[in-house]
Amino acid sequence: MAxxxxxxxxxxxxxxxxxxxxCAAARxxxxxxxxxxxxxxxxxxxxxNAVTAHRRAGLDQPxxxxxxxxxDHTFEVTVVxxxxxxxxxxxxxxxxxxxxxxxxLGVTIIRELADxxxxxxxxxxxxxxxxxxxxxxxRPEPALDGQADLSTRRG
Amino acid sequence: MxxxxxxxxxxxxxxxxxxxxxxxxxxxxxxxxxxxxxxEGLYDVVxxxxxxxxxxxxxxxxxxxxxxxxxSHDGSLALVCNQERILKIFRITGLTKVFPIxxxxxxxxxxx
Numbered sequence: 001m002a003x004x005x006x007x008x009x010x011x012x013x014x015x016x017x018x019x020x021x022x023c024a025a026a027r028x029x030x031x032x033x034x035x036x037x038x039x040x041x042x043x044x045x046x047x048x049n050a051v052t053a054h055r056r057a058g059l060d061q062p063x064x065x066x067x068x069x070x071x072d073h074t075f076e077v078t079v080v081x082x083x084x085x086x087x088x089x090x091x092x093x094x095x096x097x098x099x100x101x102x103x104x105l106g107v108t109i110i111r112e113l114a115d116x117x118x119x120x121x122x123x124x125x126x127x128x129x130x131x132x133x134x135x136x137x138x139r140p141e142p143a144l145d146g147q148a149d150l151s152t153r154r155g
Numbered sequence: 156m157x158x159x160x161x162x163x164x165x166x167x168x169x170x171x172x173x174x175x176x177x178x179x180x181x182x183x184x185x186x187x188x189x190x191x192x193x194x195e196g197l198y199d200v201v202x203x204x205x206x207x208x209x210x211x212x213x214x215x216x217x218x219x220x221x222x223x224x225x226x227s228h229d230g231s232l233a234l235v236c237n238q239e240r241i242l243k244i245f246r247i248t249g250l251t252k253v254f255p256i257x258x259x260x261x262x263x264x265x266x267x
Contacts, residue, residue, distance in 0.1 A: 016176060017176055038240075045211055048178065051179070052179065093164045100219065103231070105212040112247040
């Protein structure tokens with residue numbers, strides 16, 4: 001699947017649309033239902049951060065999502081904004097975090113859910129998330145033919 | 156996209172039933188509702204998330220805000236959730252240690 005680009009208005013009312021479109025594409029690429037749910041949350045977090053950054057900075061231009069499956073069975077989503085950028089929290093800084101702080105959990109959730117994530121600060125923020133597509137997860141059992149070796153079938 | 160909020164009293168507790176998607180767009184409505192309940196002197200709240208279809212960190216933040224609010228009145232905020240995909244983000248963020256989380260509403264109402 002070629003990469004698709006979605007220009008999303010920098011308005012919190014459209015974050016659901018990013019979730020819907022990206023997850024539909026991921027499902028089409030063969031991603032398992034369970035991983036699609038992880039992707040749904042990660043996309044929501046990254047898009048929320050991007051849209052919120054534009055709102056705070058008073059930027060009218062859209063945020064951009066680029067997504068698609070790559071040849072190595074990976075689904076990649078990049079969320080690009082033109083905001084001031086931020087220093088992503090590290091796993092270590094989450095230890096002993098004060099639970100009363102409302103916010104700042106999005107990056108932690110993305111780190112935990114994605115197989116890989118890169119935060120790049122360059123003329124705004126660029127968050128690239130990768131999810132492996134396990135093509136066997138949703139595949140129906142192959143029909144048995146005379147040549148099938150039962151010992152190697154996935155069960 | 157929809158968020159439904161309905162509350163009722165069950166004994167000395169208030170059950171807030173949340174349904175639909177809680178994200179950056181809809182979360183302010185949930186925040187307002189929690190503020191409203193505390194404003195009415197209802198400090199022991201059970202948020203029933205059985206019908207929540209989606210929740211991300213914005214929703215977590217609102218629930219944390221609600222918990223702080225009721226605690227400042229010596230109240231409580233418990234959650235009802237039996238959906239693995241939602242429980243997962245509570246675990247990731249360490250919030251399973253902060254909120255009492257029950258599988259069913261009955262358990263939440265019987266406890267504490």
